[in-house]
Amino acid sequence: LSQEFHLVAPDHLKYNQPSIVSGRTDVVTVTPWLAPVVWEGTFDPVLFDSIYKQKNITIAATVFAVGKYIMFLKEFLETAEKHFFVGFRVHVFVFTDRPNELPQVKMAAGRQLTAYPVPSSKRWQEISARRMEFIQELIEKELHKYADYIFCLDVDSRFHSRWGTESLGGLVAVVHPGYYRADRSEFPYERRPESRAYVAPGEGDFYYCGGAFGGLLQEVHQLAKTCHSNFKADATDGIEAAWQEESHLNRYMWINKPSKVLSPEYLWQDFKNINPEVKIIRFSGVIKNYAAIRPN
Ligand code: UD2
Numbered sequence: 001l002s003q004e005f006h007l008v009a010p011d012h013l014k015y016n017q018p019s020i021v022s023g024r025t026d027v028v029t030v031t032p033w034l035a036p037v038v039w040e041g042t043f044d045p046v047l048f049d050s051i052y053k054q055k056n057i058t059i060a061a062t063v064f065a066v067g068k069y070i071m072f073l074k075e076f077l078e079t080a081e082k083h084f085f086v087g088f089r090v091h092v093f094v095f096t097d098r099p100n101e102l103p104q105v106k107m108a109a110g111r112q113l114t115a116y117p118v119p120s121s122k123r124w125q126e127i128s129a130r131r132m133e134f135i136q137e138l139i140e141k142e143l144h145k146y147a148d149y150i151f152c153l154d155v156d157s158r159f160h161s162r163w164g165t166e167s168l169g170g171l172v173a174v175v176h177p178g179y180y181r182a183d184r185s186e187f188p189y190e191r192r193p194e195s196r197a198y199v200a201p202g203e204g205d206f207y208y209c210g211g212a213f214g215g216l217l218q219e220v221h222q223l224a225k226t227c228h229s230n231f232k233a234d235a236t237d238g239i240e241a242a243w244q245e246e247s248h249l250n251r252y253m254w255i256n257k258p259s260k261v262l263s264p265e266y267l268w269q270d271f272k273n274i275n276p277e278v279k280i281i282r283f284s285g286v287i288k289n290y291a292a293i294r295p296n
Pocket of ligand 1: 063064267293
């Protein structure tokens with residue numbers, strides 16, 4: 001955890017003077033538990049990169065490309081090369097049942113790609129749901145040896161602009177682009193009390209994305225382990241949460257407050273019109289024909 005709390009800037013670094021009286025006023029930039037909400041204009045990228053350069057960190061990213069979803073991988077990887085932690089050590093893990101179909105993408109020095117075989121599945125819900133299990137396994141078997149941070153991302157997406165060190169934190173969640181202006185009564189939380197993903201009416205802070213989350217390795221390990229075991233216990237009881245692991249993640253984040261919240265700039269959806277407070281789109285989900293690409 002020392003990675004997180006000791007931010008050392010290089011001496012003589014020049015950057016714009018910060019202010020506590022002027023800045024973004026059109027959006028909220030801090031949660032009620034005083035976690036920053038990252039919007040364009042709230043951070044200095046040069047300052048952030050300089051701080052983290054000195055820490056010599058490794059960032060792991062996981063992405064699932066099972067069945068036809070392998071077709072999204074090329075663009076995901078190519079755009080990650082341009083925008084995702086450029087200049088840092090990045091190790092991307094692709095969980096796939098089609099390791100022979102991995103696209104050829106040239107990666108910069110210090111960046112690498114590893115395929116991690118997973119079984120095919122007949123139900124898309126199962127693929128999405130089992131992600132927590134495989135993430136837990138990867139952290140325990142491999143990543144604990146060398147990675148500091150991890151981000152878990154949907155593959156049917158692409159980067160458009162910087163996603164960098166400003167996103168690092170203990171436990172990091174992205175506010176879902178579809179619900180960030182909505183009343184919490186409209187959030188698609190799991191509403192059946194029998195499920196371990198249950199969030200009661202009048203509870204919940206934000207609706208977070210299942211398609212992007214991360215943080216320090218130990219924190220994400222705890223999250224993945226909890227969501228996986230709750231998902232499994234639900235299955236034994238014959239119940240599957242409304243949005244699979246996304247529902248369990250939302251329940252987890254209600255109790256375990258994220259230490260950094262990323263605005264919907266960090267996961268937009270291509271079919272959505274852009275709202276004025278969104279000054280930049282960093283990462284977005286592509287438009288897809290569900291019927292054509294899902295196994296059922
Ligand atoms: C939402 C969430 C997703 C997940 C899902 C609920 C966002 C933007 N997306 O997306 O993260 O929580 O709801 O289950 O928050 N996959 C495969 N092969 C398949 C099906 C899925 O590899 O046949 C993987 C792939 O990495 C994909 C991810 O699972 O990106 C999520 O599945 P989806 O994109 O079909 O789910 P979607 O769009 O409903």
